Amino acid sequence: MTHEMVSLERRISDLEDVELEIMARLEDAQSDLTAAESDLTDLDEQIAATTAERDRRGGALQGELTETEAKRVAAIASIPAELLRLYDKVRERQGTGAAMLRARRCEGCQITLDAGTLGQITKAAADEVVRCEECSRILVRTDESGLIGRS
Numbered sequence: 227m228t229h230e231m232v233s234l235e236r237r238i239s240d241l242e243d244v245e246l247e248i249m250a251r252l253e254d255a256q257s258d259l260t261a262a263e264s265d266l267t268d269l270d271e272q273i274a275a276t277t278a279e280r281d282r283r284g285g286a287l288q289g290e291l292t293e294t295e296a297k298r299v300a301a302i303a304s305i306p307a308e309l310l311r312l313y314d315k316v317r318e319r320q321g322t323g324a325a326m327l328r329a330r331r332c333e334g335c336q337i338t339l340d341a342g343t344l345g346q347i348t349k350a351a352a353d354e355v356v357r358c359e360e361c362s363r364i365l366v367r368t369d370e371s372g373l374i375g376r377s
């Protein structure tokens with residue numbers, strides 16, 4: 227009988243230890259849950275703020291795009307259709323359809339034009355479309371082009 231009592235008391239003591247351990251683990255788990263819920267709230271706030279910023283920037287970009295498209299329509303209105311087709315065809319291949327001719331160099335492909343080519347461009351009428359022999363871009367002539375006999 228005494229042996230049974232000792233055994234039962236030991237069993238009760240073991241079970242109490244297990245109960246304490248489980249309660250400690252429960253407290254840890256509840257603490258982790260509280261921290262996770264707090265993190266989740268923070269993340270939800272960050273997502274809401276980021277989404278609002280994205281929407282604001284997206285709206286601004288859409289406005290810029292609309293404005294730029296309107297400017298393009300106005301800018302190309304005076305350009306002959308044939309020249310515009312040529313520009314678009316070259317642009318599809320090269321990324322840009324035209325390049326400045328500056329200091330005898332095509333700013334599209336960075337090739338410096340030889341004297342012969344430069345002479346031909348110099349003789350071309352002001353409204354004639356001249357193109358780079360290397361990259362096919364339409365060359366935009368200005369006072370900085372370095373054309374022979376011109377300033």
Ligand SMILES: [Zn+2]
Nearest residue numbers: 332335358361
């Ligand atoms: Zn070129």
